[in-house]
Amino acid sequence: MNLILARHNYPMIVVHNRKKIENVWWYDGEWIAFRTPNYTKLLNAMRTNPMLTLANMKERTGISVTVIQKLLSQLISKKYMERGEKNGNWRVFVAQ
Numbered sequence: 001m002n003l004i005l006a007r008h009n010y011p012m013i014v015v016h017n018r019k020k021i022e023n024v025w026w027y028d029g030e031w032i033a034f035r036t037p038n039y040t041k042l043l044n045a046m047r048t049n050p051m052l053t054l055a056n057m058k059e060r061t062g063i064s065v066t067v068i069q070k071l072l073s074q075l076i077s078k079k080y081m082e083r084g085e086k087n088g089n090w091r092v093f094v095a096q
Contacts, residue, residue, distance in 0.1 A: 025094040027080055032094065038063050042071055043092055046081065050089040 023034040025043070034040065041061040046052055052060070057068050075081045081092045 025080075025096050027094040032080075038067065038071060039075070040096075042068065043075075043081070043094065043096075046090040047092050050091070052090065 023037055023040050025032045025034070025040075038061070041063065042057060045057055045060045049056070049060075054065050054068055057063070058065050061068070063071075072081075076083075080094045081090060083089075084091055
């Protein structure tokens with residue numbers, strides 16, 4: 001893209017943002033912003049260890065089990081993740 005713009009004498013502006021945005025993830029060609037950092041904590045824990053149980057998620061994230069269950073149901077309903085049928089691994093489809 002930048003090479004095409006440079007060949008046609010369009011000015012190129014590169015903007016760097018040093019502030020890391022924690023609650024923004026990439027899914028299916030668009031950016032998704034979650035309202036709370038609990039989603040990010042949970043998704044990062046499941047990406048690093050897909051075999052986590054609810055108790056392990058609670059230990060790693062510090063989020064209560066009932067909140068984890070609500071977050072999981074919302075993430076699964078929006079197809080951002082799923083639980084594997086064969087071995088029970090979590091499959092996270094969003095990327096940060």
